[in-house]
Amino acid sequence: MSAAVVLMAYGSPERLADVPAYYADIRGGRPIRPELLDDLVERYRRLGIQESSPLNAITEETRAALEAELGLPVLTGMKHWTPRIAEAAEAALAGGADEIVGLVLAPHYSAMSIKGYRDQLETAIGRRAPVRFVDSWHDDPAFVAVLADRVRGTGAHVVFTAHSLPARILEQGDPYKDQLLETSRLVADAAGIEDWSFSFQSESPTGEPWLGPDILDHLQALRDRGVEHVLVCPVGFVSDHLEIRWDLDVEARDKAAELGLRLERIEMPNADPAFVRALAGIVRRALSVPSAA
Numbered sequence: 001m002s003a004a005v006v007l008m009a010y011g012s013p014e015r016l017a018d019v020p021a022y023y024a025d026i027r028g029g030r031p032i033r034p035e036l037l038d039d040l041v042e043r044y045r046r047l048g049i050q051e052s053s054p055l056n057a058i059t060e061e062t063r064a065a066l067e068a069e070l071g072l073p074v075l076t077g078m079k080h081w082t083p084r085i086a087e088a089a090e091a092a093l094a095g096g097a098d099e100i101v102g103l104v105l106a107p108h109y110s111a112m113s114i115k116g117y118r119d120q121l122e123t124a125i126g127r128r129a130p131v132r133f134v135d136s137w138h139d140d141p142a143f144v145a146v147l148a149d150r151v152r153g154t155g156a157h158v159v160f161t162a163h164s165l166p167a168r169i170l171e172q173g174d175p176y177k178d179q180l181l182e183t184s185r186l187v188a189d190a191a192g193i194e195d196w197s198f199s200f201q202s203e204s205p206t207g208e209p210w211l212g213p214d215i216l217d218h219l220q221a222l223r224d225r226g227v228e229h230v231l232v233c234p235v236g237f238v239s240d241h242l243e244i245r246w247d248l249d250v251e252a253r254d255k256a257a258e259l260g261l262r263l264e265r266i267e268m269p270n271a272d273p274a275f276v277r278a279l280a281g282i283v284r285r286a287l288s289v290p291s292a293a
């Protein structure tokens with residue numbers, strides 16, 4: 001068999017003029033309030049995406065490093081931007097692959113996140129090749145070690161974070177929150193951290209309740225109970241992008257300053273060689289499981 005990997009990420013607009021189309025893709029045809037679009041354009045402007053788009057550049061660096069590590073073709077497919085997941089799937093098949101590993105650069109499964117990547121990939125491949133899709137890798141020991149190395153030895157209270165989702169996922173038995181808490185616990189145990197907590201971030205104003213606590217409220221609660229120094233360790237994201245560089249580096253930092261709280265965050269895994277080796281291990285494991293096809 002000749003395998004190829006479709007490495008999937010959220011995707012990010014390359015320039016400000018792309019933001020309306022990108023946002024429309026995220027909304028999947030549902031209406032967008034003009035003030036929310038203006039606010040999003042402004043966040044991207046302040047992030048400096050006219051000069052460079054961090055997420056797309058980091059994803060390409062990760063792709064190239066993973067390809068070199070595995071010695072297999074690795075193609076990037078974006079959920080909400082180009083190159084699309086379907087384009088990556090076509091390129092993988094055109095290159096002669098007769099089985100496809102689907103790996104998302106997001107470790108935790110939710111029907112509201114990973115399932116969307118899976119659906120796009122499986123629809124694109126159809127019956128042309130078996131797809132070995134990795135649903136989650138939140139407890140991968142090498143990934144846990146990458147994060148543990150970044151928090152070990154800190155004297156700060158560690159706050160693990162991840163993207164919030166609408167709270168209704170809990171009634172649907174979605175494993176997202178449990179997987180996030182498991183990663184947090186595994187990282188804390190591996191690093192010998194006892195003083196830690198978890199909060200969500202990056203909630204969208206969609207008019208329904210989202211999972212909490214949100215990090216901004218959580219910082220207030222930590223300050224109220226006497227915490228002076230916080231180290232933020234995102235576990236649900238692996239790259240520098242808008243949700244890190246704006247929601248944490250601007251909004252959470254501003255909130256911490258207002259509270260008189262010292263706030264730092266870990267360096268994201270991005271294309272760190274140890275993280276790329278962890279991804280390669282996940283791909284090799286997926287390939288070693290006997291195929292159902």
Ligand code: FEC
Binds near residue numbers: 013023204236243
């Ligand atoms: O740097 C960048 O340009 C892109 C950063 C980015 C990442 C990301 C990851 C996740 N999201 C998840 C869920 C949702 C849900 C909605 C939603 C909306 C947005 C908007 C932007 C955005 N997300 Fe995102 N997300 C990123 C960016 N996300 C921009 C639209 C503006 C806003 O609401 O702030 C709500 C959709 C709706 O309106 O109906 C739900 C989840 C992840 C982590 C997993 C993954 O990476 O796929 C979950 C990175």
